[in-house]
Amino acid sequence: MSDHSVKHSTFTLERTYPAEPAVVFAAWSDRDTKAKWFAPEDSRYSLDFRVGGNEAVHGGDGAGLVARSEYHDIVPDERIVYTTSLFTDEVLATVSLTTVQFVRDGDGTRLVLTEQGTFLDDREQPGWREQGTGDWLDALGRQVVR
Numbered sequence: 001m002s003d004h005s006v007k008h009s010t011f012t013l014e015r016t017y018p019a020e021p022a023v024v025f026a027a028w029s030d031r032d033t034k035a036k037w038f039a040p041e042d043s044r045y046s047l048d049f050r051v052g053g054n055e056a057v058h059g060g061d062g063a064g065l066v067a068r069s070e071y072h073d074i075v076p077d078e079r080i081v082y083t084t085s086l087f088t089d090e091v092l093a094t095v096s097l098t099t100v101q102f103v104r105d106g107d108g109t110r111l112v113l114t115e116q117g118t119f120l121d122d123r124e125q126p127g128w129r130e131q132g133t134g135d136w137l138d139a140l141g142r143q144v145v146r
Contacts, residue, residue: 005121007122009119013133016105017145025077031045031047051072053071055068069083070083079102086124094124095117097116100113115133
């Protein structure tokens, strides 16, 4: 008998921001701006925002968390599609596919993020991921109103 497990989860989060899509998209695509809301405590954060480009986020608190993403589709001001592998102490914990859509909503933007995840061996739980993603979407909202 194996101690290995797999959980699958899909969630969609929506936020409305009082800034036009180009502004919200720029906060996502510019390394220095994104670092402020997405990885403010990660001095090693990296972002190569282009199709085929990569992003790396290193967790704090000595947790040994590293998230590595690859961008697969980018339509400026409209859509981003990327995959992410999350490691805990160099062991694969999750693999996910994320789509982010930027939709004009009057003078603002409705952001729709859908993530499909595979969670391995209980190293991360789907609820944790959804909560954390919601938290950084809220941080993005604070960034775009500055």
